[in-house]
Amino acid sequence: MNAVSPEALEYAREICRGAREASHTLALLDDGTRSAALRAGAERLRKERSRIEEENAKDLAAGRSCGLSAALLDRLTLTPERIEGMAEGLEIVAGLPDPLADSIADWEAPSGIHINQVRIPIGVIAIIYESRPNVTADVAALCIKAGNAAILKGGKEAFHSNSVIADLLGEEFQRAGIPAAALSLVRRTDREVTTALLAQEDGLDVIIPRGGPSLVRAIAQHSRVPVIKHYEGVCNTYVDAEADLAIAAEIAMNAKVQRPGVCNAMENLVVHADVARTFLPEIGSRLADAGVELRADDRALGLLPQATPATEEDWSTEYLDLVLAVKIVDGVDDAVSFINTHGSGHSDAIVTRNETTADRFLQGVDSAVVYANASTRFTDGFAFGFGAEVGISTNRIHARGPMGLRELTTYKYVVRGNGQIR
């Protein structure tokens, strides 16, 4: 991510310029218009299923001939069900409440001016993503619903699929009164154009990378545009001395095993010394039966015959797999300090019946979402009731944790007076 040609820069600048202009028009449209456009887009995707499948077949053929793995080919494939899923996604987003509807605050200042803090779209958002072509429809829907112009940069392996989806949606959006440049798919798929986008500090308001940690890290490091990062989740579950151990076991199993490949799955199980002897042997064998590899600290090793010794690195590792690190601590303060040191500030849980201890944990742990007596797996926009999600932000400012439509908005102050001066 270094050298970038003047052509690539000019190409990126041109796209941003168009998107900025479109964003000003888009900001004046009402929710009815924006939502009708999404519904029309959904219908169009359904109607042109075979055309989408044809274009998708080109990507799959190219993917096969350059040796993409079976897993990647699967993610790339648009089945009739997945196409219907995209259409339904557009309709669901269309049906959500208008994120721009209510004002945030409203007051009169001493000078007599009336100040109204209103929600508005962020403006121009670039989303940089990999392989799954349905992301094209998902993020287009979320951006447009919140009144933002979207610049989408997908992976080259999905070029034909992304292009046909963006073309069909773009045509319908325009017919519904949305400016063409409100949805731009970047038609160059080289890395240089990504670097060029990262340099558009005046053209772009925010970049959202959706992809593996190396993509996110590279973008965050090189971008001059604010990035809303969707980084890793090194999530912890702390089983307190006063935990209901049956509940603790269910939560630990769920957080580790139900879907280990996602960012809100548990990576470290932290157990109070007082209950370790009772709790660990049983949960250890349940986890091992479920195929989980255990790595334990010195004190836990004796209670977990299946475990191997954990290294210092294990405590900060996002396995995204059936692997779990186990640590024994001497109290909630120890647990909090362990989690603040080694976790990634994503989602962490305590299991306890003691409310004071729970409060101490919930206050002390410096993470986007902190849980008492529930699984960390609830950290997502759907489980939170947002109806949709952009992703799960690991930023500390603007948007933290599950991002819904509201997190794609910002605000401005509208001030009305009758001639006030200072």
Added chain:
Amino acid sequence: MNAVSPEALEYAREICRGAREASHTLALLDDGTRSAALRAGAERLRKERSRIEEENAKDLAAGRSCGLSAALLDRLTLTPERIEGMAEGLEIVAGLPDPLADSIADWEAPSGIHINQVRIPIGVIAIIYESRPNVTADVAALCIKAGNAAILKGGKEAFHSNSVIADLLGEEFQRAGIPAAALSLVRRTDREVTTALLAQEDGLDVIIPRGGPSLVRAIAQHSRVPVIKHYEGVCNTYVDAEADLAIAAEIAMNAKVQRPGVCNAMENLVVHADVARTFLPEIGSRLADAGVELRADDRALGLLPQATPATEEDWSTEYLDLVLAVKIVDGVDDAVSFINTHGSGHSDAIVTRNETTADRFLQGVDSAVVYANASTRFTDGFAFGFGAEVGISTNRIHARGPMGLRELTTYKYVVRGNGQIR
């Protein structure tokens, strides 16, 4: 801002590490403790006025011997009144309502988990600023009141003054129960250490530069840490065809003349063609009498005998001085498009009696603060009723426009369940 030695990096990392740890303790303290610390700090500054003056004298002597301008020497000087001003500032911030007091939202998700979105401090904030040593006390107060650890990097010309202020406040804060590392003045004043701070993406949560546009620009371009920019204000006032011209004249005079050196002063006067003939000659001579140099477009030139022709560059220039560019447009849409193209998205006003026209302007102009029938000079935290201000953000996300204490906070989700799993 390029090469940076391993020593400077390690030095910056060490400061951030301490601040992070302190921020965790600080987040658990109540508003009473934080505010008492600020009040104790205020008392201490008053008590040690002569020590502060002695240290300040060292900076002034050094400044004189290296030829600092009279204006800079004045900004650097701590008079008894300015020291009392710092103390009062600390007390005012102490007395403001706790920005962490209320939760933002509260609901139950379908799974039965209870979700509470609570305000919390951002964490570790670095402020990079120039010359005026009273900034040290101001920003320390704001950061601590909102529960944040502050890392302050002042200019080398104010080294002794900043050091004594930070020492005195730090001692009192510690005595009041605030961890020592919650307030760190960077004791190296080289540029390398600034570059090293910009690279602390894990150690710092936000950087706020307070200084001239070149400082802000350099920091924004090189920082890996999110920056809340306080950039320039190219503010516009649009006088509509249906304006009350007496009000328009008062607002224009105020916005340009009352304090031309600040970011919310007017730089472009945009006038509807229908009233230009009535409005411009009179306001032109009033402005000229007040010492304002006028630069006008072709159509306005004939109505402003005092004016010289404006160049394309004038429309986007922040003069911060008694200079004004004048433009004639043919309607509100023209005005909106002119402002969105040439303004800096800071503060822009319309003067009109027509509410529909006002709404069109207020909706269409893409700026942090938009006014109908009031002077752009109201864009600041005090005029908005925040009681204090960090500055005026030109960012689009997280904080826009006047930043008070609340804008130094973020949120986390606290989720309570009784054993919910997915």
